[in-house]
Amino acid sequence: MDSIVRDVAVSGRYAPGMPPEHPADMPAQDLKRFRRKDRRRLVNPDSRSSFVKRFAVIGGTAALLGYAFNEMYAVMALGDLTSVERVVLVLFTVTFAWIALSSVASVFGFLKLVSRRFGRPAPWSDEPLRKRTAMLMPTYNEDPSRIFAAIEAMARDVESLGQSHAFDWFVLADTTDPEVVLQEEAALLTARDRIGGFTRIYYRRRRNNTAKKAGNVADFCKRWASAYDHLLVLDADSLMEGRTIVELARRMEADPDAGLIQTIPTLVNGTTVMARLQQFAGRVYGPVVGTGLSWWVQKEGNFWGHNAIIRTEAFLTSAGLPELSGKPPFGGHIMSHDFVEAALIRRAGWNVIIADDLSGSYEESPPSLVDLAVRDRRWCQGNLQHLKVIGGRGLHWVSRSHILTGIMSYLASPLWLLLILSGLALTLQAHYIRPEYFKDEFQLFPSWPRIDAERALALFALTMGVLFLPKVLGLLAFFFNSRDRKAAGGFLGLVLSFLFEVVVSALVAPIMMLIQTGAVTEIVLHRDAGWKPQRRDDGGLPIGDLIVRHRWHVLAGLALAWAAIADSWVLFAWLSPAILGMVFAVPISGLTGSNAVGRFVKWLGLLRIPEERLRPGIQGRMDEARPAYVEAVADAPSLVEIVSDPELLMQHLALVDRMAPRPPGRVDPVSALALAKVGEAETIEEGVGFLDAKERATLIATPRILDALAQKPLNRQAAAKAAARSA
Template identity: 35%
Template sequence: MTEVVDTAVQGRQESWRRVATVRRFFLTLFVVGQTVVASYFLLWILPYHGGTLVEIGLLVLFILLYMWIAVGFWTAVFGFVLRLLGGDRYSLLKRHPEAELEATALAKTAIVMPIYHEPVKWTLSGLKAVYQDIERAGRLDQFEFHILSDSRDPNVWLEEQAEWHRLCEELGAEGRLFYRRRRVNLNFKSGNIADFLRRWGRRYRYMVVLDADSLLSAETIVKMVQLMEREPNVGILQTAPSIINGDSLFARLQQFANRLYSSLFATGLAAIQMGDAAFWGHNAILRVQPFMAHCGLRKLRGFGLFRGPIMSHDFVEAAYMGRAGYEVWLEPGLGNSFEESPPSISDELARDNRWSKGNLQHLWILLFGRRIRLAHRMALLNGIMAYMASPLWLAFLILTTVEAVQMTVASINYFPEGHQGLFPLWPEWRPEWAIGLALSTLSLLFLPKFLAILDAVIHGLARGFGGFWRLLLSVLVEIVVSVLLAPVRMMAHSRYVLGALLNLSLSWAGQNRTEETTWREALLTQFPGMLVGAGWSAFAWSLDPMFFLWSLPVAVPLVLAAPTSVVLSRVELGRAFGARRLLVIPEELNPVEVLNDSRAARAENDEDSVLTAVEAAVIRPRLNRLHRALARAHRQPRRAELLAPLVRRLGSEGPGSLSRGELSQLFRDRASVAEIHRMAWRSAPDSFWGQRISSLGSAEL
């Protein structure tokens, strides 16, 4: 029987690999062919037809950038065609009838949520919604939930412990919902997951990974497990998350664009990658045994940026899973998979600052990783280009400016450097060709957006986006904003890439998920780009009026970066658009239950708002007993001597007298937690703790 199963698996694997080879060949043909034609036009547009070093540099940069854009364009076209034909018949979901999946028994699965300095109640309310949805579906028996904390601030991790315990009591989830905080924070999120697997991984066949902002419906989670049971050679199954809960105008724009355009891009990407897909680090299911055996991440042994722990782990883990002979699939047909967007462009760029360094590290693995499949190398390259495209574009603009200066200020050089021959090289201008090439490039960027509108109309989804005319208007608004933000992202990403390559230090922190951008913050963060935009535009005006007009699409968004950042962060504007059914998504008009549960949980009152988590852990008897139970029970005499002065200082002067590290040491020690509770309740009424206690009513204690 085992031999029959192995033969069937091998046959399916050979089948999809043949199909993938054909699809990738045609993608390469279209991209390279289109780039060759566009590059030919550029050569004849350039005055010296590539006869100078500057023009050779322009041509090289143009080829790289045009190919990058063309890959995205043809991926969307593939997706559109496949959806028009009813979907990809080689996808995992198409292989198994619904009745067959329903009859498939579930296996023991861990649902894990790694967190680091996140808004606690906001984050765990999402996990609560996932738990309730699985419970409502009657599938709890095969699932256990783990909160994996890397938080260092005691005001955060003490609140995490309290909220976890409250959820266990509220849900009756004792023995099913677990909390663990690492005391030694090594190797970022991948180290957090690795620590969990070393301790408890052998309890489970599968592991579903959630981010702090992730939501997955019970139906989707169950189907993922069933697909993994039916496909023993699949090591990772990745969903295509939709962005939800966008309140600010920026988040609403991101949410709308993701929901509308990802149908094409995710379908096309899945069809091209097939069983060599990437792992995005969350909203996915992993087969635990091969993941533990093959996906451990050694530290890089290079230099600078390429030395030390791997920060962006997900693409590398997918590559290692493929190297071990397992398949990695992206399955867009698995719906009801959600995540959230940063509320402002400033917060998105702060996140990109962290991600850029991790993605650029992949260059080392791309070049020197052994036995990694070509498709996974291309996925690594794709992640690198997500950030490298910005400095390449900036370099293209700089060389274009140099070319304009040479043609305007300098005398014509009939024998430029690099030109060989007895006859002079005459500069030529073809403005009509330049216009045609510019329109061709713009079509690659914007045509997929209108294909997405057509796709929504064909499949009867336009109503979920507010109807056809509101959908069209929403796309036009999104295009205008994307044009305004593109130069801002270019400048920021270029700075991040330079900082990463210089291996500048970088701090990792929890993301802002709720706050608006202030004018002061916007001016401080965007002022360098505003200065560059204004200076470049003024220089272009002094050089040549036509060059000035050419500079405006980049210069104007940079000059307006601060007000754009502030306006887009406004929640009131985002809600105003939603009230008019603009930039809306189907899940807003017809929300699924897991979304309703998460919103209801986040709307609950915060009972601990009067006290910080440290103060509550000291004062409230119930919470103090909880934290005592979770702290270490024994300590050596030497440690007791070291902690005693910290306890006295905390008891007499309050939490502000101790550092974050000192507070963490105290609250990890059971005797110290008990002692400070006694000291607080014995304090004089006019002391710090006496005043904090008197500020509370009996019901709040």
């Protein structure tokens, strides 16, 4: 067999994986230097944020925090404050501030949502889009049938609106599993057969997944993005209605100052209790929280990494990520890239907007506590890296608040744990340690260690009210929408689901607190998390694995229970929600991650969301398309079949990403080893068999090694099978 690489280069029979390249610079931004005069000027000077809204939320939060601090101080200040009491006061203030901001913003989100219910929605335009958008679907060892079925569903939805001319679809693979790579290629060819008549779909797999998802998207930007006006970034579990995609592009065209527009995705397709718990909370409480956030941050919004449209010019010129000093976990490539990119885009003078009024944006959630822990470990490391970003020069203070929110979302857990332990220490101190009444030699009157119990109870009620207010407001706002209310089970069904969610969340919360505390501890000890593929469906695990995963959580619960009982049964009763969650972590994790239990809860009508009864059309399109891709993935040719069949090999080579020039003397050890093993093989099967998974993945992406392997013969049995297949 002559050079297959040369043959495919001169042949016009095989469509390439990607369009012609349009190289562009995407310079890494400097976090230590920024000149205000370099910031672009707004085209529309009125496109600025309102100070009044900021003052309402921040001022309201400060007033609430000041009142709570004063009450907490008064609770303990009947006597002199001890060292433990001072620690409790500081921890309470920090944790209360964390929940107070969200609670105050939710009030304004509630008011805006209710007013929107009684208003008239803006009419949808059907004018043709004038500019081009690249739809980006990054993937990493995901199920190709799900990805390509979603793309087909979205592309057909866009086509039904007559707007396909404005969108090209790109699957940007960082897949490392060689079997999944071949399945992705088979799914791509199926997609081109099914929807290639009215849209364009492309595929590129990187040889090395440097900088993970952020590096994947950056590679596309530097090589192809300049051919497009906008980038609409998706995730492997994303799904968006065609009208939402088109409206995002239309808003970007209409607003020359918009650098990024982020939708608020709705969680769907949950099968386990854990997944259904998250999607119920997101669907019922989420709109109030998201709308409140959008209301006060205004033009200084945030980016959540997917289901958002970005102006290409803004992204290329201002969002190139720097590499942080030091080694992982705090240094190296920025893992949680989205918050940083939004902050850099805003720093450059572009607006970042949260489109809280746009529906039709969907994603999925982890199916179990264990899967949540795996994802949170990665997110925790990425967010704590932002400690090196938050002080970046020129960042808007609201952008810094987003970054701080991301950091606090994980630091809050160890702070809550410290608050619980400090309060326990305060109680045990009063019970077991003899107080020192006369601390000063010349003191006439004793210092009695006293706590105002009545005031403490009132403060506890205030804290619970602030904590639960977003949920209550979300439920009330949901009641105003009769269509969604009826689809979610009516008044009674929603109230029962609300109570079920509150109880289960209360049991899960202490486990998540310990999980996130453990993640923070590992990062402080400089343990890198790496990057693991996310499970999407079944969250079930064997009981042995659950015991191993949660053994320390159970022991922590038993220790807390012992300490509480050592003081009094009253203290044990106060701490019982946390104790129960920890002690029963194994069954709670197993039951909430079980598909069977999830189906039973769904049968009971609990945690129902409107999208389960009024299934969105885009999900129906995806369901209709998926069997074709499941079949294509199942029938994907093996590596031996591809190498031994000239037609299959030339088709594969047409999809292989070009190799970057190699500096003389710099040899990739994996490629060199794969080539050496292929050279020693006598047959194609033997050559493939010599290689491990990493070497096979390299082989698939390296035409020179594929060419060398293709020169080998098949064994007789395989050759007969190949001939029969061709016949």
